[in-house]
Amino acid sequence: MPTLTEALQGADPGLIKVLEAIAVAVVDISHALRTASTAETGTSNDLGDRQLAADVVADEAVLKALRSSGAVETASSEEQPHDIALGGFGYSVAFDPLDGSSVIPAGWAVGSIFGVWPGSQLVGRPGSDQVAAAYALYGPRTLLVVARGLGGSSPVCQEFTLGEGGAWALARDGIAIGDGVRTFAPANLRASAENEAYGGLVRRWLEERYTLRYSGALVPDLHHVITRGGGVFCNPTSAGAKPKLRLLYEVAPLAYVTVAAGGAATDEAGPALDKVIAEHGAKGPVCLGGKAEVEACQEAMRSSVV
Template structure:
């Protein structure tokens, strides 16, 4: 779909230091004020000052609302509905994270990993969202990888990792939610997942919960970012109503080249000579390391810095850990839609072309700037 000019009214944002969720658009009488936003510009090309990779995003006088962007950039009404529902769930998770302590729940998921209180809360919010939806037929969570029925009249199969980053959430580092959405007709079975590929997704959403909550969403003509809770009452429209979401960036692009690298599973470097060689290449050529150990922040930065490479190869002693349906496929859809590239870490082909044959199927992964994924394929896989 070609880019269109959104004719709906622009969004004026009120300033506040304590955002919280506004349940839908409600009338308020408060006056509008411009959004306060610090603009920090990066310096030049890659070099000593360039290693900071500051944002070059300029403040706007107004921002489009969620409804305005979905109205112009998403033709399918049911896809609009499921996007709104999943954004509502991300807003609820945001509020829960602001008050919930990170403690061991005393239970484990099906992989034997200890569940944290925040994992359980986020997962329940996601289940509540899909079970109450009129358009979701099936749901599956990484916490319990089994496709379960929701609404028999629904159209979509929704798979999610409710809170990626369990090993870093106790540090109060950024964590996130990954959501892949398929048509229930996509696969070979009734649930729309088994037999499907990541390329069959109708859309995907990636939420990151840091100082701000932002969500990447795949729409008809590319990847858009929506920011949550810019004021205590939401974001004020010219007619006086308030909404919780604004469109903070449009049609995001990932450059072909990068000087940022995020190397996961570095243990594999002891067994995979090509991976150690690749790490040496990054260091010899003065790439900047940006790695937190959370998949969401480590790949999400590719959309904010417009570059990056995340690598997670496998070896006999360091097998694949990333889940194809819950993690690699949603991110793969968005990265490729933004002009990036993915590798399945085995054949060198796109991870979006790997068939999902089991709900908890694992995969190796390289994802990000095109030329860097090509370098991974060449140096690590010999492709």
Template sequence: MESSRIAQSIGIALDRFIKNNQDEFAYASGELSQLLRDIALASKVVNREINKAGLIDIMGGAGSQNNTGDDQQKLDVLANIRFTRALAKGGEVCALISEEEESFTDLNNNGKYVIAIDPLDGSSNIDVNVSIGTIFSVYRRKSPIGTPITEADILQKGSEQVAAGYILYGSSTMLVYTTGHGVNCFTHEPSLGEYFLSKERLIMPEDGRIYSINEGSANSFSEGVKKYVQYCKDQKYTARYIGSLVADFHRNMLKGGIYIYPSTAKDSNGKLRLMYECNALAFIAEQSGGKATDGKNRILDIEPTSLHQRVPFYVGSKEMVEKAESLL
């Protein structure tokens, strides 16, 4: 066997990749690089806990609800603690917006960044061993360092993100992120405990044949959404819906497809949160050639009015999203 086949490269480690590409970031001075490392470290800890979920008592409900009315799982609470601690100790983040907290968390430091995070998306799938994820957005603070955190620091449009990403805890654990210069994908190598580059400058197919929507709510869809779903069926598209936003988005980004969570009779503004779910995935979609809207408006242009604001969400391959918009 050739030595080159025996010792094939497994890619560039995340730390080295971040360092090599730091100059692409307009404010390159090390803080953002360290922030991404802190997120990666916390994700490894959360990944370890998820892998032990069937062995120790961290599965099932926590017996409480978060501020948006969702039942909290034990791993929701644990993941929130892990990411908050890692980002607080890192010192680059001055404030944290989390799905699991009613208000933002002031980390009382001189950090330059604000993080919006869904620590564990799709957590209702934990007990059945289905892929789940973490979603995060990074913004630069607007107020001077040393002054109190302001609303302007917290409620920023998605177009003001300086970085965004997600971690997918599945058959392999993957970290996908962008700093506005394309989308890069890293896979966790458990024996080494490191993330290695597995896909560089990832491009989403312009069109696809997969649609992801919860058709159990079909009776309360608008006529436009019903028309688009019927169009997908007439075209013999494939329906794929996991119920974990990160997993559904990741599949469609690789294979081409559209993810839809529309407004319904029960959730007139949709169910997904703008600040820590839609903005991050919209940024990633656009950086990979895709598109994200609320059915009418570009997601990244929506002015947020509250931390936990909900919006309808159409994201994926550009041509599929545009076709859906034309029928709404």
């Protein structure tokens, strides 16, 4: 099987350095999660989210790897939601170092999310400006899904598996999301009590005997869509159940991966990658998955409160 470096051949050399640095950080996080404390640190990040010790360890691992790459000008994380100068040149990276940390004490799968942008600017631009995006999944295996080339003639979405000694091997090439897979992940389900369109959507899924696949962590839920080649992750909102997902650190990168794989990603106004990210902490709803399933969710998405 090709290694990560071999699979990335043909990409811009600076971008290869960034993606290899992300892969190094994922190895470090994977090892750290085996022993890292799941206790709260007693502190919150600048966005008001309570931090686990594991969040801090993961954040430090990513920043260290990106700084060492020499190809990252600016970084920003959900744990440190501001621009951090890293002294490199070519790209910037926004990331959620540990998505789903609230389910870590239960021993459930969690992930990391990365968006790669050209230049030094992260905010004030749409998600479509990204040149690559990736996510890691820490479960029975450690996986890395990398997407690049969206906007060109041949976008690429690949899955890599972590092996012995920290080596990455290409496990799946040409990942594709299609239609006809009847699974659903109804995030922010409390919004269905007020968002009538979302409530109706949930009832339709149940009446039509869709299979529920929802863990409470964004990366594993999207990866199920990626693995099955279809289905939907739907996260509408309401007045009493406002958005929680951060556009810069979660929505834009995972929308990029989904669309690069041939799926669709929408928010309350249209394609999720079209939305300009006004500030580091901006939030919003998102729907990710097969094109037909995402289209069926549009009334619930348009009824969302942001």
